[in-house]
Amino acid sequence: MGMKKIRIGISGYGNLGRGVELAVRQCPDMELVGIFTRRPPETVKPADKTVKVMHIDQAESMRDRIDVMILCGGSATDLPEQGPYLAKLFNTVDSFDTHAKIPAYFESMDEAAGSSGLISIISVGWDPGLFSINRMMAEAVLPQGENYTFWGKGVSQGHSDAIRRIDGVRDAKQYTIPIQQAVDKVRSGMSPELSTRDKHFRDCYVVLEEGADPARIEEQIKTMPNYFADYETRVTFITEEELKREHSAMPHGGFVIRSGKTGEDNENTSIIEFSLRLDSNPEFTASVLTAYARAAWRMQQEGQTGARTVFDVPPAYLSPKSAAELRKELL
């Protein structure tokens, strides 16, 4: 039992799925059983050529051979449909990140997993995920205070896609950049009120289609509701070669800061800060998903069933070490 490896499946093989494949390699207590895809399996090229790639329709037949399926599809269309289907067949972990829809998604996953005696940990990654834990714990420890979340510097897939949908745009990358003055104010313990515009700056690199009008496109970007209208935005037009050369990495990061007060008259300030600096956003997110796969497996082995979030998982369940080892080495 102690030596039996946790058998992992990956559903969806984009950047995140590939990241999970690489993360599982770093875990001696896990083995990758297979990758499931909606594409023709022969078109998917895993990092390790010996890994089996199957069509997602074959997943059900692998039910007894996979302990945890890590769902690497997107939150917009993939997960709402695949999530509940796969949660009936496997313990799952996913990175569902459409904030407003989390309560509804939780309910549907809870029903699916619960009805099969399985566990599904949803919304795992860094935000939602590790950032959420830090927001939550910092608030619990310092009830009198304010939470601040800053993202970046990093590529926002959603904002890059929004620019790409504009007529005349061939390709684009958008960086979300925290505004240093705002960060400094928060770190100083001032608990400032910050508007959307005060916190982040949006830096866009755009490749035009031939003949497209840069002035019109810049205007369309800067006035786009929800995505850009509320922010200071810079638009730089570059060539396709430049975009590939300078902007193909996927860095990200950010920080969660709580500024709280203690003492008889709230005279003392405590600043709790959690920060990430990531060369590869998808690889790091994948590493978090992989650690939570270990937790999902343990929780289900204990007899727990239904949907969970990172808030419900004892930290110890993420580690391959025993409770006694953790107390001795890391407490």
Next chain:
Amino acid sequence: MGMKKIRIGISGYGNLGRGVELAVRQCPDMELVGIFTRRPPETVKPADKTVKVMHIDQAESMRDRIDVMILCGGSATDLPEQGPYLAKLFNTVDSFDTHAKIPAYFESMDEAAGSSGLISIISVGWDPGLFSINRMMAEAVLPQGENYTFWGKGVSQGHSDAIRRIDGVRDAKQYTIPIQQAVDKVRSGMSPELSTRDKHFRDCYVVLEEGADPARIEEQIKTMPNYFADYETRVTFITEEELKREHSAMPHGGFVIRSGKTGEDNENTSIIEFSLRLDSNPEFTASVLTAYARAAWRMQQEGQTGARTVFDVPPAYLSPKSAAELRKELL
């Protein structure tokens, strides 16, 4: 049930006990039932004069009126003795921090609490405590990497006491200060090997007894094994008035950094950093203990018994909010 407050007792009323009294005030779901002390109760002056102060021998008679006893004694002599005694009577939370003795202390608390059907969460605070969680989770997420812990700038009680024990010293304060160059190297993702001397600097402010020899005392401090011999140490002699005026606050803090690698050839770096900046070390530690008192109560209500550490506690148990509220507001 939803409205019933968690009834808290405090055992030991130094800086930490006082901090717990103030932290409980910030928690509308808790009430402070009483403070227990080994001193004559009438000599103890709580921040709130209406709070009942009792001798520790009366604790047993309050068994049915307290849900969680927060142990605010020291790790050297108080907790090893009081801990197991009180763990037989109450759910407890403590800040036991003698690293080498944690495994033995855990066993004795596990037996005491377990035999009475109660929960004891040990070694709660920021280190051990929140720092431990971050070391542990960061290692689980990024198995290929290194953990670094830096403390300070802050007052080390143990080192200040060690100086005070030297013949000819009237009073002293010692600040532990992280060495910025080492911190910068770690943050850059270099994963340096750092010796004790590379990481922290020790800054001492000493008040002499009349007629004491400063050269002899400076030498004794700088060569003291374990405490100072392995560090760069600075000794400054000051007056008693200056010590009171400039060095009576109890700030502390520090950071846990993990520098880890992901990718096919470990080509991508991720830096996870958790940091604290605290005006009042005891008040912050008390705030952490108080949040974990909530968790202890919930876990025991669920039927769990025995000793636990921060590694065993699901984050959600620290918050007064419901699971649905947490998902909606903080995930």
